[in-house]
Amino acid sequence: MTDFPLIHPVILCGGSGTRLWPLSRQSYPKQFAKLMGAESLFQASVRRMSGGGFAAPLVITGEPFRFIVAEQLAAIEAGASATLIEPVGRNTAPAILAAALWLAATDPDAMMLVAPSDHVIPDAAAFRCAVQAAIPRAVAGDLVSFGIKPDRAETGYGYLELAAGADAGADEPQALARFVEKPDALRAAEMLAAGTYLWNAGIFLFSVRAIVAAYRAHAPAILDAVTASVQGAEADLGFTRLASAPWSKVEDISVDYAIMERATNLAVMPYRGNWSDLGGWEAVWQESGPDAKGNVVSDHATAIGCTNTLLRSESKGLELVGIGLDDIVAIAMSDAVVVARRSDSQRIKEAVAALKARDAKQATQFPTDHRPWGWYESLVLADRFQVKRIVVNPGAALSLQSHHHRSEHWIVVQGTARVTIDADVRLVSENQSVYIPLGSVHRLENPGKVPMVLIEVQTGSYLGEDDIIRYEDVYARK
Secondary structure, X not given: OOOOOOEEEEEEEOOOOOOOOOOOEOOEOHHHOOXXXXXXXXXXXXXXXXXXXXXXXXXXEEHHHHHHHHHHHHHOOOOXXXXXXXXXXXXXXXXXXXXXXXHXXXXXXXXXXXXXOOOEOOOHHHHHHHHHHHHHHHHOOOEEEEEEOOOOOOOOOOEEEEOOOOOOOOOOOEEEEEEEOOOOHHHHHHHHHHOOEEEEEEEEEEEHHHXXXXXXXXXXXXXXXXXXXXXXXXXXXXXXXXXXXXXXXXXXXXHHHHHHOOOOOEEEEEEOOOOEOOOOHHHHHHHOOOOOOOOEEOOOEEEEOOEOOEEEEOOOOOXXXXXXXXXXXXXXXXXXXXXXEHHHHHHHHHHHHHHHHOOOHHHOOOOEEEEOOEEEEEEEEEOOEEEEEEEEOOOOEOOEEEOOOEEEEEEEEEOOEEEEEOOEEEEEOOOOEEEEOOOOOEEEEOOOOOOEEEEEEEEEOOOOOOOOEEEEOXXXXX
């Protein structure tokens, strides 16, 4: 791609989908999960849009996910040109415009490739070739969408209607007539039979100049508010926080509604490779490559006499066994299990809503709680005591804090901890322990080169995470 303008990937990473519950939850959505291999969907997206011809990605995410983004980028030795933090989610139209305005500050003619962070595109080389083929139209000022040739009458996707005479199987961008909303089953079947429709992949290529002009023409109110938010942005620990006051005035709207359904300078790049937005467990089953009996089975899961079934255990200590099952999805985690017919797996949203109505924490909270310094999980929670496993990254530190209602006992099982308790600072090595009395001001740090692991035993009348008084915090958390 060296003969073409440098492409700036813009990775949209703010979603909090529930269709893949319990593995995807509000606190740890699917883009960060290892659904299709050893890397997360977000990491795979970064790799796919990297290499020759690509600049470092610009990531747009939300406040709760900023440190997860940084950690997952570091894990694959990648870096972002910028990570923009949305004060609140406002859908794709404001997010894409914020990225365009950010890039425009240094290069008004920059070329940007916008993509969600939670899609599966197995053939990265083929995808990059499609991007390359689309560049001339984007350079000419068109807004190029990427369309997937449908292989079924899918009702879960929006569609792109090709203009008269356009070729759905072409190797170069085609004229686009219009965007079509998600259809019902009858209409989807008609569009599949017509052969002149593509699935809308939600991936776009255009110049900064062209997309800003489109907002100026079709969504000036969004342009005004997002411009003010970008101009008022503040740096924070390697992230860029968009200004919240103007952002709060931005309409919650997709780029399809705000721009693409109104613009006339549209084109579509057909992509014939495999693609999925992993919109549910049915899609995960399909993309995982079922065996000769139609089964997909993870580690720590066993299928006996099963057909057309997805069995996944997400916990090393939990063995999932299916016997005589057909057309079943069963997903087991340490704190939640879902069992459904594959044809009903889209109803998982109903299950999440029911759990929310009962105030079940499993509806939104992942069992592993990721923090800027590492992560922890609760192993045992009972009346007046809790046992946690805490993992602190090398060089990381928890805040200097105290508690009103609990005392803590720390046992180091891997690495070395630097522990502050009031005026006392000491090193605690493997197999050693330390006691933190109720009310003591304390801090935990990892001064070493490897992750530090400890077991924490809390005792007290109240064990909630909101019983934390922070005095100092290197991550500037409030």
